[in-house]
Amino acid sequence: MAQTSQSATRRPRSPFPPGGRHWPDLEEEMKARSAKDKDFRHGRTAIFFFYAEQEAYEIGKKAYYEHFSENALGNGRAYAGLASMERDVLDYGLDMLHAPNTGRGVFTTGGTESIFLGMKAARDFHRATREKRAGRRHNIVMPVSGHPAFDKAAIVMDVDIRRAPLRADRRVDVAAMRELVDADTMAIVGSAPCFPHGVIDPIEEIGRIADEHGVWLHVDSCVGGWIAPFFERIGRDIPTFDFRVPGVRSMSADLHKFGFCPKPASTVFFRSSEDVDRSTFRLGAWPSGLYTTTTFCGTRPGGAVAAAWAVLNHMGTSGYENAARGLAAMVDAYVGGLTAIEGLEMWAKPDVTILNFGSNQFDIYAVAEQMLKRDWLPGLTSVPRGMQTMLSMQHAPVMDQYLSDLRESIAAVRQAGAVGTIKATY
Numbered sequence: 001m002a003q004t005s006q007s008a009t010r011r012p013r014s015p016f017p018p019g020g021r022h023w024p025d026l027e028e029e030m031k032a033r034s035a036k037d038k039d040f041r042h043g044r045t046a047i048f049f050f051y052a053e054q055e056a057y058e059i060g061k062k063a064y065y066e067h068f069s070e071n072a073l074g075n076g077r078a079y080a081g082l083a084s085m086e087r088d089v090l091d092y093g094l095d096m097l098h099a100p101n102t103g104r105g106v107f108t109t110g111g112t113e114s115i116f117l118g119m120k121a122a123r124d125f126h127r128a129t130r131e132k133r134a135g136r137r138h139n140i141v142m143p144v145s146g147h148p149a150f151d152k153a154a155i156v157m158d159v160d161i162r163r164a165p166l167r168a169d170r171r172v173d174v175a176a177m178r179e180l181v182d183a184d185t186m187a188i189v190g191s192a193p194c195f196p197h198g199v200i201d202p203i204e205e206i207g208r209i210a211d212e213h214g215v216w217l218h219v220d221s222c223v224g225g226w227i228a229p230f231f232e233r234i235g236r237d238i239p240t241f242d243f244r245v246p247g248v249r250s251m252s253a254d255l256h257k258f259g260f261c262p263k264p265a266s267t268v269f270f271r272s273s274e275d276v277d278r279s280t281f282r283l284g285a286w287p288s289g290l291y292t293t294t295t296f297c298g299t300r301p302g303g304a305v306a307a308a309w310a311v312l313n314h315m316g317t318s319g320y321e322n323a324a325r326g327l328a329a330m331v332d333a334y335v336g337g338l339t340a341i342e343g344l345e346m347w348a349k350p351d352v353t354i355l356n357f358g359s360n361q362f363d364i365y366a367v368a369e370q371m372l373k374r375d376w377l378p379g380l381t382s383v384p385r386g387m388q389t390m391l392s393m394q395h396a397p398v399m400d401q402y403l404s405d406l407r408e409s410i411a412a413v414r415q416a417g418a419v420g421t422i423k424a425t426y
């Protein structure tokens with residue numbers, strides 16, 4: 001029988017262990033297994049890890065472990081303390097994003113779950129308010145730069161995704177987006193900012209499409225939602241992207257990114273309590289009675305809820321404003337350093353903390369390969385061919401080293417006329 005390539009190359013299966021090992025031995029082996037990981041704590045990875053300051057990091061860890069065995073399932077029946085912390089965190093987010101008094105939030109395990117819940121509510125609203133057109137499928141209209149979590153939601157809900165092209169500044173082309181909207185559009189989406197290029201889509205203009213067509217607008221501020229408001233508060237030029245835009249119906253914002261909270265933690269907010277009802281599951285067909293969750297997940301980590309509450313109360317508006325000041329200064333310094341390198345260009349002007357750059361003179365993927373050899377893990381974009389990095393405070397102390405390694409890498413690539421074979425993989 002023909003073997004699939006996967007089974008042919010599978011590593012030997014690890015046998016179920018006999019047990020009896022104790023912590024010192026386990027700890028040692030785990031440390032050894034992670035010893036060759038990228039040094040993410042010292043800024044070597046362009047993505048995956050978010051850091052503001054040491055005390056927030058320690059507080060998140062302590063609060064997490066204090067509550068790590070608690071279950072955030074059950075609407076506070078067993079863990080009333082946890083439920084009250086969860087309500088606080090959601091209130092803080094509603095306040096920060098200028099939601100009206102009717103606004104409600106849900107604490108989730110990540111951006112993907114937040115997006116799924118937003119899209120479920122949008123789909124149910126569409127079903128409740130529009131005639132079903134025979135032979136037609138629902139669609140979601142979003143920018144080319146939108147996150148694959150929307151594609152996942154579309155696959156699961158069996159609806160289509162229509163992607164609108166970007167303008168030269170890499171924000172969505174709103175006119176092109178308008179063309180894609182029809183009577184079967186259940187949601188339109190803008191990002192604040194988008195992950196690949198780090199720019200905020202023109203949410204106010206997209207909001208006008210939402211008004212014209214009475215269609216749901218979801219703002220995906222997963223990466224920037226908990227920090228962009230503080231960029232605005234310290235006087236950076238941030239286009240309005242939150243509930244102040246009348247057409248915005250739901251928003252996703254990850255605590256475990258620039259909220260600097262331990263994973264898994266994200267939030268999704270709705271303009272009205274009826275909309276949070278549309279994303280809620282109320283199921284009672286089994287013999288254990290009514291099972292109600294506002295999330296996809298049943299059992300949820302109590303540690304993540306407690307940690308988010310503790311980090312938010314430690315940081316507060318002053319802590320996030322300080323973080324925003326530090327991040328903004330670092331972004332400016334990196335952009336200055338990058339654009340000072342001959343042949344290197346920013347592919348977009350960063351609105352918050354994500355940089356995307358490349359070159360028309362040499363192959364940036366070959367440069368990325370050189371950076372990998374120098375023990376940096378770069379992020380990549382495919383269109384345009386670019387390097388991408390999400391800056392948080394662990395990247396500040398290593399900036400000079402990074403820029404000097406980048407200059408060396410570019411010199412090597414120019415000399416060899418090298419073309420990279422690396423693939424853009426998130």
Ligand SMILES: *Cc1c(COP(=O)(O)O)cnc(C)c1O
Pocket residue numbers: 109110111112113147149191193194195220221222223254266
């Ligand atoms: C990270 C991200 C998501 C998905 O969030 P996860 O927590 O990884 O599930 C969605 N949208 C944007 C813009 C993101 O950056």
